[in-house]
Structures are given as C-alpha cells and as structure tokens.
Amino acid sequence: MRTQLSIDKVRGPFVTNVEEISGQDLLDCNQCGKCSAGCPIVGVMDILPSQVIRMAQLGMEEVLESNTVWICASCLTCVTRCPKGVDLPRLMEALRQISLREGVSKLDLDALPPDLVKAVPQLAIVGGFRKYIK
Numbered sequence: 001m002r003t004q005l006s007i008d009k010v011r012g013p014f015v016t017n018v019e020e021i022s023g024q025d026l027l028d029c030n031q032c033g034k035c036s037a038g039c040p041i042v043g044v045m046d047i048l049p050s051q052v053i054r055m056a057q058l059g060m061e062e063v064l065e066s067n068t069v070w071i072c073a074s075c076l077t078c079v080t081r082c083p084k085g086v087d088l089p090r091l092m093e094a095l096r097q098i099s100l101r102e103g104v105s106k107l108d109l110d111a112l113p114p115d116l117v118k119a120v121p122q123l124a125i126v127g128g129f130r131k132y133i134k
C-alpha cells in the first residue's frame, strides 16, 4: 500500500478525531507487536492489529477500509498484552464509528442468511458492529 505521508496528516483532524473517540494517545504505541502476536483471530484479518494503530498514528485514513477493524472481537487479549497500556479494541471501535458516521458499514444485515439471523442472539449481531456502543 503506497501513501503520501505528511505532518499535516500525522497532526491532522483524522488523528485528532480517532484519539478523541477512542480516548487513546496513538503515540503511546511503540509497535512492539505483542498485540498482533496474541490476537486469536489474526489469521482472518487483512492487516495486523499493530498495523491498524500504526496507520492511525500516521493519519492514514485508508485504515478504514481494513476488515480488521470490523473483525476484531473486542476480546481484550491485546489489552492485557500491551506493555504501553493501549486499548486497541477502543481504537477499533473509534474507527468503526467514524465509518458508520460516514454511512459506511462492513456488515450488511440484509445479506445475512435468515436462518442465521433467527439463530443468533440479537445482541450478538448488534455487538458485531457496535461493540462498545450502548
């Protein structure tokens, strides 16, 4: 993925917005990779959790296109492993919220098989894309 980096992006409104919504200081992350190494579902993500925060640090709005942001199960494993106290699930939630506010969602409820919708608890479906929203 090629992108043009600039100080305007790194200190820009996207980073400010992500930090405000998530309550995280993105520069706390030192890219140690412990979050990615311990994530139980990293195998189905298109980029690593540590890459999500790196892209967010750099103001790369392309991170919103990643399926990782939506696949993250908010299991908190990465939170327990992070030596810098970064709450990655809250970052993922902030990125989902930014997408949803722009009318973009990776989860199309109408596309789910009816049998699945009947069988899965409604809370699980809602929680699948709005994990921290009450």
Ligand code: SF4
Pocket (backbone or CB within 6 Å): 028, 029, 030, 031, 032, 033, 034, 035, 036, 049, 050, 053, 081, 082, 083, 084, 085, 086, 088
């Ligand atoms: S474990 Fe924490 S400091 Fe390490 S890469 Fe992940 S978020 Fe960054």
Ligand code: SF4
Pocket (backbone or CB within 6 Å): 035, 038, 039, 040, 041, 042, 049, 071, 072, 073, 074, 075, 076, 077, 078, 079, 088, 089
């Ligand atoms: S909270 Fe998300 S990113 Fe962190 S370990 Fe769990 S699934 Fe992976």
